[in-house]
Amino acid sequence: MTTPVAGAELTAELRRGLDTLVGDLPGRSGDLAFDEPWELRAFALVVAAYEAGGYPWGEFQQALIASIRQWEESPAATRAPWSYYEHWVRAFEAVLGERGTVDRDAVEVRTCDVLATPKNRNHHEPHYEPIAVDPARTTSIPEAP
């Protein structure tokens, strides 16, 4: 489905706005890059909640700085491997928890619920044949007399 030009311009404008928004955050190397789908989902969730008026951006910035600092100050031997968007999630949870937007225990419970739900629970059958075929419409060319 082709994006209309107006849509592309809007996207570019939104994107410039986002680049400005996240430009001052710590711990970024180069452009935004997402290695796994959840990273982009986390990014979009944090931005959407801010745009919806859920919290001031400065609170998220401070929480992100704190989460990264805590990681940096932990002994290298015991800390988790570096994951930039994990700090986004931790910072987001801290902001929502401190504001009382979500209850942190409830987040734990809900996370366990998600983990306990089998992935693709309605859709685990392999499908070995095409689900639809649109046959070629060959018209036989009449023999020349």
Next chain:
Amino acid sequence: MSEADRTSEEIAARVKALESMLIEQGLLTTEMVDRYVDIYENEVGPQLGAKVVAKAWADPEFKARLLQDATAACAELGIGGGQGEHMVVLEDSDEVHHAVVCTLCSCYPWPVLGLPPNWYKEPQYRSRMVRAPRKVLAEDFGYEIPDTREIRVWDSSSEIRYWVLPQRPAGTDGWSEEQLATLVTRDSMIGVAPVGAVS
């Protein structure tokens, strides 16, 4: 769950949990989050599929292995993991064109293709493609498949994830794999667009 050491799966679940809680509170809608996801949907994952397609075009023996067992052939190139397991590659020909849909869960080999676009996850895409693939490809995607080619639509599931090996375009004799890879788009590997034009 240990606070110090969260696995990627745990963090992904946490993100889902937070999103669902904020939606229930009325702070957000899924569409509001999707809007930001859409901006970057082409930038998730290594999008290594183009490299695999280019190698298959250039190396007939690799292509044979890819069509035989895509998961193993991709592993040769160090590509795999995530939702890439149990992949099947469908080869386009002059007689047959392939396209891929998914039923419920938008099963998708993202380590190879990147993040699925939102339209791929919409039920309308699947139901219309199953009913009238030739029409949908022409009208929604501007991709005209000649009447002389059969179209096969494949249903990805969590057990088998399909993707398409498009035909190598004419006029690319002597191209390096790197040059060839620049022609391969995500949509061409879903089977809803041709590969890029040879300039």
